[in-house]
Amino acid sequence: MTTRERELSTTQLSAHLIELATRLHVRSVAAYLPTTEEPNIRPFLNWADEQQIRILFPISRDDGLLDWTVGDGETEVEGLFGMLEPVGELLGPIAINDVDLILVPAASVDRTGMRMGWGRGYFDRTLGSMEKCPPVYAVIFDREFVDSVPSEVHDKRVDGVITPSAITRF
Numbered sequence: 001m002t003t004r005e006r007e008l009s010t011t012q013l014s015a016h017l018i019e020l021a022t023r024l025h026v027r028s029v030a031a032y033l034p035t036t037e038e039p040n041i042r043p044f045l046n047w048a049d050e051q052q053i054r055i056l057f058p059i060s061r062d063d064g065l066l067d068w069t070v071g072d073g074e075t076e077v078e079g080l081f082g083m084l085e086p087v088g089e090l091l092g093p094i095a096i097n098d099v100d101l102i103l104v105p106a107a108s109v110d111r112t113g114m115r116m117g118w119g120r121g122y123f124d125r126t127l128g129s130m131e132k133c134p135p136v137y138a139v140i141f142d143r144e145f146v147d148s149v150p151s152e153v154h155d156k157r158v159d160g161v162i163t164p165s166a167i168t169r170f
Contacts, residue, residue: 001141006040008164009039009040009141009164010039010040010043011043012164012165013039013040013041013044013139013162013163013164014041014043014044014047016162016163016164016166016167017041017044017047017103017139017162018044018047019167020101020137020162020167021044021048021053021101024100024101024135025100026048026053026100026101027053027054027100028053028054028055028056028098028099028100028101029048029053029054029055029056029099029100029101029102029103030055030056030057030058030068030096030099030101030102030103031044031045031048031055031056031057031103032057032058032103032104032105033057033076033084033085033086034105034139035084038105038139039139039140039141039164041103041139054070054099055070055071056068056069056070056091056095056096056099057069057070057071057085057086057088058085058122058126059085059086059090060085060120060122064120064121064122064125065093065122065125065126066093066096066122066123066125066126067090067091067092067093067095068090068091068092068093068095068096069086069087069088069089069090069091070088070089070091071086071087071088075087075088093126093129096126096130097130097131097132099134100134100135101134101135101136101137102127102133102134102135102136102137103137103138103139103162104117104123104136104137104138104139104158105117105118105123105138105139106138106139106140106144106158106161107144108140108144108145108146108149109138109140109144109145109146109149109158109161110145110146110147110148110149111145111146111147111148112148112157112170113157113158113159113160113161113170114148114149114151114155114157115138115149115155115156115157115158116149116150116151116155121154123156124154124155124156125154127156128154128156135159135160136156136158136159136160137158137159137160137161137162137167138158138160138161138162139161139162139163140161140162140163141163141164142163142164142165144163145161145163145168157170158170
């Protein structure tokens with residue numbers, strides 16, 4: 001994507017994320033810090049922080065689970081797999097049970113909501129362990145919304161996708 005296409009994509013994604021969070025009356029969200037290759041959700045995270053929406057960020061653990069932290073929105077370090085992770089008090093794996101919305105990264109999502117991640121299974125394990133899961137949306141580029149993706153028994157579907165062009169609910 002060109003710089004201009006990425007900027008437009010970020011603007012459109014932010015508008016859709018704000019629309020969804022507003023419609024769902026979100027008070028707390030689990031999100032992630034995007035890599036430079038992923039859709040940029042940082043403007044949405046900044047908006048959520050300004051709205052005093054509590055944002056939980058994942059921290060990868062060696063045992064395949066995710067810890068969560070609120071973080072300060074400023075301090076980031078390289079995590080377990082070289083990805084940026086926030087610095088903050090570790091709240092443990094069950095902290096995600098109190099959020100109103102979960103935003104997950106994805107390599108692609110198919111038209112049935114099957115999500116293909118990056119192969120480590122962190123989000124699949126997290127979502128599979130929740131007794132009561134709030135809506136889960138993958139944030140992807142339009143070209144990553146495809147007809148089908150390979151899946152295995154442990155893979156979890158998402159409730160919707162947010163792309164620059166639309167919010168799609170399954």
